[in-house]
Amino acid sequence: MLDPRSEIYPSIEYRPIQPSDLEVLEKIHLSLFPIRYEREFFLNVVNGHGIISWGAVDTSRSDEGRDELIGFVTTRMIAAKDSEIEDLFRYNYSHKDLTLLYILTLGVVDSYRNLGIASSLVREVIKHAASVSNCRGVYLHVISYNQPAINFYKKMLFKLARRLPMFYYIRGQHYDSYLFVYYVNGGRTPCSPLSHLHCGHLPPYGTFGVASRECIIREIVTSFVVDFRAFLKMLVNKFWSKEEKSIPRWSRCKESTTLLASQNNNKRIISGEDTRCHV
Numbered sequence: 001m002l003d004p005r006s007e008i009y010p011s012i013e014y015r016p017i018q019p020s021d022l023e024v025l026e027k028i029h030l031s032l033f034p035i036r037y038e039r040e041f042f043l044n045v046v047n048g049h050g051i052i053s054w055g056a057v058d059t060s061r062s063d064e065g066r067d068e069l070i071g072f073v074t075t076r077m078i079a080a081k082d083s084e085i086e087d088l089f090r091y092n093y094s095h096k097d098l099t100l101l102y103i104l105t106l107g108v109v110d111s112y113r114n115l116g117i118a119s120s121l122v123r124e125v126i127k128h129a130a131s132v133s134n135c136r137g138v139y140l141h142v143i144s145y146n147q148p149a150i151n152f153y154k155k156m157l158f159k160l161a162r163r164l165p166m167f168y169y170i171r172g173q174h175y176d177s178y179l180f181v182y183y184v185n186g187g188r189t190p191c192s193p194l195s196h197l198h199c200g201h202l203p204p205y206g207t208f209g210v211a212s213r214e215c216i217i218r219e220i221v222t223s224f225v226v227d228f229r230a231f232l233k234m235l236v237n238k239f240w241s242k243e244e245k246s247i248p249r250w251s252r253c254k255e256s257t258t259l260l261a262s263q264n265n266n267k268r269i270i271s272g273e274d275t276r277c278h279v
Contacts, residue, residue: 011060012117014124017053017072019046024069025055032107045074051104052077054124056117071108073121075101075128080136084179085161089136089187101129103140122156129184136187143168144176153180 017025022042029037045051056071080089080098089098103125108117129135142149144163154160158180167177181187 009115010058010112012056012070012112012115012120013059014054014056014120016048017046017055017069017074021055021069022046025072028069028072028107028109032109050076052101052128054121056108056112056121058112070112071117071121073106073118073125074104075125075138076104077132077135078102083139084164085137085139085181088161088181097134099132099135101125101132101135101138103138118152119156126182126184129182133185135185137184138182140180141167141177142180144178150178156182158182 025045026037026042029042043049045053051074053072053074055069057067058070059066061068077099078101080086080100083100083102085100103122106118106121108121125138129138138158139161140153140158141164142153159182161179161181164177164179166174168175
């Protein structure tokens with residue numbers, strides 16, 4: 001492994017994760033994350049079953065570990081209509097098969113932190129999304145209190161699309177989520193008041209045109225509907241379940257830009273001892 005005191009920077013290369021990475025990939029997840037992943041997840045990653053992934057390796061190592069994973073990112077291509085941001089793409093009715101690339105997990109081992117590896121992995125994701133003609137963006141969720149992750153994605157030029165209330169359920173408590181998007185292939189940033197308010201860039205009302213004001217009104221209505229539906233789902237969940245249920249989901253932590261993901265787009269239920277690292 002890299003000696004953090006060394007002034008010699010390693011030579012990092014990026015490649016798809018492959019079956020030979022299975023053991024190391026499991027080991028890294030076990031060391032980084034408080035939640036144990038199912039074997040099926042790792043098998044899907046290394047065999048490319050529904051998951052697109054990239055690994056980082058240190059080719060400057062002189063031992064047999066020069067092709068050993070020291071970082072990774074996993075993603076899944078999903079239909080835009082199945083995402084929380086479907087409404088952002090309704091302006092283009094001519095394309096019914098629009099897709100988005102969703103970031104599932106991202107991690108870098110401790111001794112290789114602060115070398116730009118996470119940023120390079122995310123750039124690989126963006127480059128792949130741009131190469132898919134019907135893909136309109138890369139998106140992900142960040143828990144509202146994870147300021148390092150929020151700062152990271154802003155630095156990577158992701159746009160804040162909206163805030164999802166009570167999106168995460170962690171150890172008996174609800175947390176909001178910020179949804180970030182990086183648009184590609186003609187995707188565009190919506191005229192969302194949330195994207196301006198949370199970034200502190202809301203212009204004076206008089207600077208908007210009529211069309212912009214109408215677009216903002218539509219976005220406000222959409223945000224209200226999303227919030228109201230989330231509130232109703234919370235009430236239903238409380239009504240039908242008197243006991244808390246802890247359901248482990250795919251997640252990552254310790255990296256300031258870590259993500260939590262699951263196949264359920266409406267809620268994220270997290271279990272684990274250290275919830276500070278979840279986003």
